[in-house]
Amino acid sequence: MTAKLTLVVCVLALPLAASAAELKVLTDRTESHLVPIFKAFEKATGITVKAVFLEKGLLARLQSRPTEADLVITKDADLLELARGKNLLQPFASPAVEKAVPARFRDPKSMYFSDSYRARVLFYSRDRVKPEDLSSYAALVEKRWKGRICIRSGYHDYNLSLFGQMFAAYGKERARRLIAGLRANLARTPTGSDRDQARAIHEKKCDVAIANSYYMGIMLSSKEQRPWGEATRVFFPDQAAGGTFILRSGLALTKAKANLKAATQFLEHVVRDETQDLIANLTFAYPVSGRRPWPKLTRDLGAGQRGVKDGLFKIHEVPLAEVAKQRDAVIRTLDELKFDKPL
Ligand SMILES: [Fe+2]
Numbered sequence: 001m002t003a004k005l006t007l008v009v010c011v012l013a014l015p016l017a018a019s020a021a022e023l024k025v026l027t028d029r030t031e032s033h034l035v036p037i038f039k040a041f042e043k044a045t046g047i048t049v050k051a052v053f054l055e056k057g058l059l060a061r062l063q064s065r066p067t068e069a070d071l072v073i074t075k076d077a078d079l080l081e082l083a084r085g086k087n088l089l090q091p092f093a094s095p096a097v098e099k100a101v102p103a104r105f106r107d108p109k110s111m112y113f114s115d116s117y118r119a120r121v122l123f124y125s126r127d128r129v130k131p132e133d134l135s136s137y138a139a140l141v142e143k144r145w146k147g148r149i150c151i152r153s154g155y156h157d158y159n160l161s162l163f164g165q166m167f168a169a170y171g172k173e174r175a176r177r178l179i180a181g182l183r184a185n186l187a188r189t190p191t192g193s194d195r196d197q198a199r200a201i202h203e204k205k206c207d208v209a210i211a212n213s214y215y216m217g218i219m220l221s222s223k224e225q226r227p228w229g230e231a232t233r234v235f236f237p238d239q240a241a242g243g244t245f246i247l248r249s250g251l252a253l254t255k256a257k258a259n260l261k262a263a264t265q266f267l268e269h270v271v272r273d274e275t276q277d278l279i280a281n282l283t284f285a286y287p288v289s290g291r292r293p294w295p296k297l298t299r300d301l302g303a304g305q306r307g308v309k310d311g312l313f314k315i316h317e318v319p320l321a322e323v324a325k326q327r328d329a330v331i332r333t334l335d336e337l338k339f340d341k342p343l
Pocket residue numbers: 075212
């Protein structure tokens with residue numbers, strides 16, 4: 001009985017003793033993309049990173065345990081804007097972050113910032129579609145694409161952000177018509193991941209898909225997925241008009257106060273050139289600092305598309321605060337259109 005009691009006391013005391021040199025992170029990002037960044041940070045500072053990796057439900061977890069972690073890191077900074085609105089974040093204070101990250105990738109009140117972004121592009125069949133056949137997101141509603149388009153669930157964060165940006169940029173009516181027209185042209189029920197859409201193009205199940213730019217680099221670097229990437233090309237829509245929509249990943253401080261210094265150190269670590277290079281080379285996302293060269297696989301995206309050179313493309317910038325306001329309306333519209341319903 002005595003031994004048991006002693007053990008309980010020790011376990012309870014442990015987190016307090018360890019908290020001084022420990023940083024707790026809550027994240028929905030891919031583990032293999034974050035761990036190398038954590039390792040480099042641990043090596044540079046001696047601070048241990050303890051991360052909880054979630055597939056989904058990041059915002060709900062943050063709401064139910066607001067100070068469980070010091071930092072929240074997400075593939076989808078739209079969630080940080082929603083967290084800000086629910087008063088779950090505190091501002092960061094870092095001249096290094098402000099210097100390295102352009103203002104358009106920072107919340108105006110320093111509640112969060114993006115470390116990198118990616119383009120939500122079109123994947124098209126190398127053999128069955130010519131880049132000249134493509135132009136804008138809106139053109140995907142044309143009759144010639146009937147039964148030829150693939151997309152993952154409309155309710156995935158990537159599509160909620162894309163559709164939210166369309167709502168904000170085009171207005172609700174036009175955006176709704178576009179989403180309805182897109183659905184009417186689907187080759188199959190929305191399913192799978194972004195990479196599964198490239199696989200479907202490879203398997204001739206569809207000819208055009210909506211997916212994130214960096215998956216091309218990931219597929220071409222993988223033995224198993226290389227054929228999907230090789231069957232597919234990237235097109236940046238709306239280069240002649242407003243530009244291609246992007247998805248931003250992001251970081252923010254939770255309301256926890258105990259490890260503020262270490263958490264701020266981590267924010268600064270992420271915007272260092274070395275880390276920005278690591279992000280570009282490991283994930284094929286675009287680092288925000290804009291100071292570093294991109295890997296060849298990233299520079300090659302959009303090759304063959306008029307107006308895109310060395311992978312550089314025009315971005316349609318929609319502030320995250322505007323996108324977040326549209327989220328409920330987007331979900332209602334997807335429900336009304338039965339976007340995910342089996343075809
Ligand atoms: Fe992803």
